[in-house]
């Protein structure tokens with residue numbers, strides 16, 4: 001059974017569960033859940049994490065160097081120093 005993630009469509013009105021989002025195991029052929037089972041506030045389905053591209057963390061200096069980038073850091077005197 002797939003797990004769906006839901007979150008309150010109006011976070012102001014939801015309960016503790018749906019305000020932060022909750023997961024629900026539900027048969028795929030079942031109609032989508034429209035209200036929170038706890039507080040009956042309208043909820044919307046969160047697009048599955050699997051389908052969302054992973055947020056790439058900012059490249060660190062080390063990673064950048066490994067990838068062949070030249071890191072230049074601006075010094076207070078206005079010059080750039082090659083790291």
Ligand SMILES: [Zn+2]
Pocket residue numbers: 014015016017018019036037038039040041
């Ligand atoms: Zn709720």
